[in-house]
Amino acid sequence: MERTLVLVKPDGVQRGLIGEVIARFERRGLRLVAAKFMQVSKELAETHYAEHKGKVFYDGLITYIVSGPVMAMVWEGPKGIEAVRQTVGSTKPVEAAPGTIRHDFALEVGRNLIHASDKPETAEKEVALWFKKDELVEWKRAVDAWVFEK
Ligand code: IDP
Numbered sequence: 717m718e719r720t721l722v723l724v725k726p727d728g729v730q731r732g733l734i735g736e737v738i739a740r741f742e743r744r745g746l747r748l749v750a751a752k753f754m755q756v757s758k759e760l761a762e763t764h765y766a767e768h769k770g771k772v773f774y775d776g777l778i779t780y781i782v783s784g785p786v787m788a789m790v791w792e793g794p795k796g797i798e799a800v801r802q803t804v805g806s807t808k809p810v811e812a813a814p815g816t817i818r819h820d821f822a823l824e825v826g827r828n829l830i831h832a833s834d835k836p837e838t839a840e841k842e843v844a845l846w847f848k849k850d851e852l853v854e855w856k857r858a859v860d861a862w863v864f865e866k
Pocket residue numbers: 768773776777806807825826827828830831832834
């Protein structure tokens with residue numbers, strides 16, 4: 717079972733797409749572990765996007781992510797990181813596969829609606845950065861055996 721951080725970025729919140737995003741992950745069978753609606757501080761934004769510091773789009777990216785509230789969530793499932801990235805779609809919405817969130821709701825890379833952790837090491841770091849341990853909920857669903865093989 718893998719956990720991954722998902723953010724509905726400020727454009728997704730402003731456009732009323734929080735429910736749409738949650739519905740897609742629920743429908744896929746992923747299990748929600750944590751969620752909070754919050755205004756991101758500049759400090760958190762800079763820590764979260766530290767790997768992009770120095771790139772041409774960095775300043776715009778920080779401005780974008782602090783421009784309004786985000787919905788931060790942790791989701792889990794078998795190969796959860798990969799599964800979530802697949803449902804989210806490629807970074808550039810015009811390259812994202814039809815049926816993915818970025819394809820279906822976005823056009824521009826700088827307004828691509830969602831963040832999702834890209835690999836296990838990043839996911840672990842990001843979940844710990846955005847959530848305290850006691851905000852992560854361990855629970856079982858009655859339907860788990862029909863979604864998870866083990
Ligand atoms: P990801 O969100 O799919 O993991 P990354 O390459 O990690 O993509 O980039 C982080 C975020 O930075 C993207 O989701 C997007 O919002 C923004 N970004 C990436 N490349 C560009 C760009 O070329 N122009 C503007 N924004 C960009």
